Amino acid sequence: MNSFQYKNPTKIIFGKDKIATLKTELPADARILMLYGGGSIKKNGIYEQVKSALEGFQVIEFGGIPANPEYDILLEALQIIEKENISFMLAVGGGSVIDGTKFLSAAAYYQGEQPWDMLTSRQPILKGLPFATVLTLPATGSEMNSGTVITREETKEKLAMGGPGLFPVFSILDPQVVISIPERQLVNGITDAFTHVLEQYMTYPAGGILQDRFAESILQTLIEVAPVIIKDPANYEAASNFMWSCTMALNGLIQQGVPGDWTVHAMGHELTALYGIDHARTLAIIAPSHYRYYFDNKKEKLAQYAERVWKITEGTLEEKAQKGIEKTEAFFQGMGIATTLAAYTEEVVGTAQTIAQRFSDRGWKSMGERGALNPEDVEKIVEMSYY
Amino acid sequence: MNSFQYKNPTKIIFGKDKIATLKTELPADARILMLYGGGSIKKNGIYEQVKSALEGFQVIEFGGIPANPEYDILLEALQIIEKENISFMLAVGGGSVIDGTKFLSAAAYYQGEQPWDMLTSRQPILKGLPFATVLTLPATGSEMNSGTVITREETKEKLAMGGPGLFPVFSILDPQVVISIPERQLVNGITDAFTHVLEQYMTYPAGGILQDRFAESILQTLIEVAPVIIKDPANYEAASNFMWSCTMALNGLIQQGVPGDWTVHAMGHELTALYGIDHARTLAIIAPSHYRYYFDNKKEKLAQYAERVWKITEGTLEEKAQKGIEKTEAFFQGMGIATTLAAYTEEVVGTAQTIAQRFSDRGWKSMGERGALNPEDVEKIVEMSYY
Numbered sequence: 001m002n003s004f005q006y007k008n009p010t011k012i013i014f015g016k017d018k019i020a021t022l023k024t025e026l027p028a029d030a031r032i033l034m035l036y037g038g039g040s041i042k043k044n045g046i047y048e049q050v051k052s053a054l055e056g057f058q059v060i061e062f063g064g065i066p067a068n069p070e071y072d073i074l075l076e077a078l079q080i081i082e083k084e085n086i087s088f089m090l091a092v093g094g095g096s097v098i099d100g101t102k103f104l105s106a107a108a109y110y111q112g113e114q115p116w117d118m119l120t121s122r123q124p125i126l127k128g129l130p131f132a133t134v135l136t137l138p139a140t141g142s143e144m145n146s147g148t149v150i151t152r153e154e155t156k157e158k159l160a161m162g163g164p165g166l167f168p169v170f171s172i173l174d175p176q177v178v179i180s181i182p183e184r185q186l187v188n189g190i191t192d193a194f195t196h197v198l199e200q201y202m203t204y205p206a207g208g209i210l211q212d213r214f215a216e217s218i219l220q221t222l223i224e225v226a227p228v229i230i231k232d233p234a235n236y237e238a239a240s241n242f243m244w245s246c247t248m249a250l251n252g253l254i255q256q257g258v259p260g261d262w263t264v265h266a267m268g269h270e271l272t273a274l275y276g277i278d279h280a281r282t283l284a285i286i287a288p289s290h291y292r293y294y295f296d297n298k299k300e301k302l303a304q305y306a307e308r309v310w311k312i313t314e315g316t317l318e319e320k321a322q323k324g325i326e327k328t329e330a331f332f333q334g335m336g337i338a339t340t341l342a343a344y345t346e347e348v349v350g351t352a353q354t355i356a357q358r359f360s361d362r363g364w365k366s367m368g369e370r371g372a373l374n375p376e377d378v379e380k381i382v383e384m385s386y387y
Numbered sequence: 388m389n390s391f392q393y394k395n396p397t398k399i400i401f402g403k404d405k406i407a408t409l410k411t412e413l414p415a416d417a418r419i420l421m422l423y424g425g426g427s428i429k430k431n432g433i434y435e436q437v438k439s440a441l442e443g444f445q446v447i448e449f450g451g452i453p454a455n456p457e458y459d460i461l462l463e464a465l466q467i468i469e470k471e472n473i474s475f476m477l478a479v480g481g482g483s484v485i486d487g488t489k490f491l492s493a494a495a496y497y498q499g500e501q502p503w504d505m506l507t508s509r510q511p512i513l514k515g516l517p518f519a520t521v522l523t524l525p526a527t528g529s530e531m532n533s534g535t536v537i538t539r540e541e542t543k544e545k546l547a548m549g550g551p552g553l554f555p556v557f558s559i560l561d562p563q564v565v566i567s568i569p570e571r572q573l574v575n576g577i578t579d580a581f582t583h584v585l586e587q588y589m590t591y592p593a594g595g596i597l598q599d600r601f602a603e604s605i606l607q608t609l610i611e612v613a614p615v616i617i618k619d620p621a622n623y624e625a626a627s628n629f630m631w632s633c634t635m636a637l638n639g640l641i642q643q644g645v646p647g648d649w650t651v652h653a654m655g656h657e658l659t660a661l662y663g664i665d666h667a668r669t670l671a672i673i674a675p676s677h678y679r680y681y682f683d684n685k686k687e688k689l690a691q692y693a694e695r696v697w698k699i700t701e702g703t704l705e706e707k708a709q710k711g712i713e714k715t716e717a718f719f720q721g722m723g724i725a726t727t728l729a730a731y732t733e734e735v736v737g738t739a740q741t742i743a744q745r746f747s748d749r750g751w752k753s754m755g756e757r758g759a760l761n762p763e764d765v766e767k768i769v770e771m772s773y774y
Contacts, residue, residue, distance in 0.1 A: 001562075001623075001624065001627040001628065001631070002402070003401060003402020003403060003405065004399075004401050004402065005398065005399065005400050005401070006398070006399045006401070007396065007397070007398035007399065007557075008395070009394065009396040010394070011392065011393070011394035012391075012392065012393045012394065012643075013392050014390060014391050014392070014393070014643070014644065015389070015390025015391065015644075016390060018390065170394075175388075207624040207627070207628070208628075209608050209611060209612065209624075209628040210604060210605065210608045210628050210631050210632050210635065211631075213603075213604030213605075213607060213608060214601060214604050216600075216604075217597060217600030217601050217603075217604050218597065218600075220600060221596050221597045221600060224596060225596065236388075237388065237594040237596075240388040240594070240644070241388065241594070241595075241596040241597050244388070244597050244598075244644070245597050248597065253640075256399075256401070257401065257402075257627070257631070
């Protein structure tokens with residue numbers, strides 16, 4: 001096991017009808033900016049629940065944060081924060097709204113030239129404007145971590161940043177929100193959380209016996225609850241385990257003391273930036289090819305995964321590892337998620353070269369759990385994902 | 388899954404040679420009280436490592452905190468805290484030293500008549516004098532939770548208290564400390580952590596699918612590493628997984644959203660208070676009888692545990708559940724831990740009545756995961772544990 005430091009100060013308030021606790025959790029004298037997305041919260045009743053809990057507080061609203069939170073739109077919110085002396089933010093939404101709020105948290109205190117520089121410089125954010133979240137879409141884990149991913153349409157870029165200053169003060173998780181999530185987003189959420197775990201687990205054996213078992217626990221739980229909530233999002237037991245699994249998949253715990261990969265995300269982000277493909281689906285496109293390409297490096301963990309998560313008991317280590325990849329593809333496909341790029345766009349040719357060039361331009365030459373992934377590898381992996 | 392609130396702000400610093408990070412983690416201008424136990428840290432080199440890291444800080448030492456931290460001794464430390472204007476405490480030890488330090492953390496701010504009243508009143512502690520820990524004995528999880536158990540020789544009592552004000556600011560976990568732990572304490576630590584998980588898991592099915600799997604992960608890891616570290620405490624991989632498992636067993640995570648029992652501990656504490664039996668061993672004495680007595684209530688979880696943790700695939704649910712109890716006994720016994728009271732004391736007769744009377748005197752009439760355990764049950768369970 002590697003050495004690590006771990007601290008996660010976010011308070012989780014989990015359960016039925018917990019949105020009302022905003023009343024007591026929010027600082028009474030705060031000037032609050034309430035942020036949300038495209039307006040689905042106005043259709044599913046969450047907006048009313050939040051507004052009702054916010055009665056008596058000083059609140060300004062900022063709606064319209066899109067999926068893949070857009071830099072230019074966030075700059076508008078930043079102006080409001082400055083002009084209105086906002087002292088606390090409340091993100092009501094899924095990963096995009098929460099990630100946008102985190103960017104604003106950092107930007108509110110940023111002293112540099114342009115807030116975008118925070119994303120290219122990759123410096124950890126030590127202090128941010130305090131914020132909380134009401135989670136409406138389980139998927140990204142953003143409600144209990146300190147990372148954010150921001151998109152810039154102008155340059156077709158999608159970049160990550162984070163740091164100990166960007167944890168939510170508290171996050172409210174009411175599994176009843178799952179009832180009103182469209183199936184497309186539900187399966188995206190399952191796929192996203194599942195791949196988050198894989199990025200932290202599918203590397204090489206590193207003596208993290210407990211971490212491995214925790215990761216496998218989340219994968220097994222997602223596999224168990226996926227068909228139940230897709231069939232019946234009102235199943236509270238399945239919804240609550242889905243929601244808690246998504247949070248635990250990326251709140252930092254399972255990555256402590258073990259190597260991480262994250263290059264499936266790096267490549268996937270490019271597919272979203274280039275073609276607007278849903279984030280989760282880009283991961284389902286890239287992951288199988290990535291594991292096939294790095295088979296020799298990852299085969300021990302792939303076989304362990306096949307044995308423990310998918311109960312594959314027959315065959316050599318290599319055969320089990322191979323089965324592990326196939327089972328993963330079948331799991332995504334079984335939820336209606338296509339696992340090739342060609343299923344999403346006709347412009348596949350040249351994509352691999354474009355993405356490899358971008359990695360090269362950014363100097364991303366030693367990525368992945370062994371620092372061995374370079375732009376040439378990226379080109380091959382993306383190409384393998386075409387059809 | 389039940390509703391829950393979860394927040395754990397303790398920073399974990401985990402790995403080889405991390406004691407030196409005290410230098411940068413401790414507040415520079417603090418007046419520090421360094422607390423430790425019977426002096427084993429002076430033999431195994433940890434004392435020197437800590438003192439070396441503390442150079443330049445204002446430090447007063449208080450050694451001699453015994454296993455089962457004794458109220459009267461802690462009152463002496465409390466006088467030093469007041470007289471010397473201590474602003475930060477550093478516990479260097481295992482669960483007893485850390486628990487003693489937590490009691491002092493609360494007592495330093497306590498306004499009532501007698502600090503013991505904090506233990507009998509069971510009011511949550513909202514604010515304490517800040518403290519950190521250097522863990523020398525993995526077992527109790529006290530390094531990452533906000534609970535403490537204090538013993539009073541005068542009245543032969545052992546009581547628990549806690550609250551959000553009693554989390555360590557940070558805890559340093561260097562698995563290399565395991566090398567110098569005597570085998571007796573090593574197997575106590577494994578048994579203690581194992582039983583902590585059981586108390587939060589061996590109840591009834593409550594829809595905590597992920598929590599169950601996390602609990603089973605810790606149990607499986609402890610079972611896997613136990614023989615390795617008993618044979619070779621210098622095995623870093625086993626030691627680090629043992630250490631992290633003990634922390635995760637009782638840092639609050641696996642208990643969220645599911646019922647807990649904790650009556651094995653309540654009865655076990657009495658055996659320590661009456662006969663001075665090692666805490667972990669009292670749990671090994673009580674747990675099997677407790678599960679046999681409450682078999683009908685716990686059999687579903689016992690069977691799930693037998694299947695998933697011990698890989699028992701044959702038999703009816705009841706037979707599997709029975710096997711689960713037997714496997715647990717065998718696991719303890721295999722480490723040299725006797726599982727009957729008579730193995731520790733000749734005064735078994737009357738013990739059950741004494742303990743039942745104490746529960747009755749304290750008004751503890753509805754304990755356990757269903758609030759159904761009363762003093763009559765306690766009497767029967769303890770009696771079943773005699774031989």
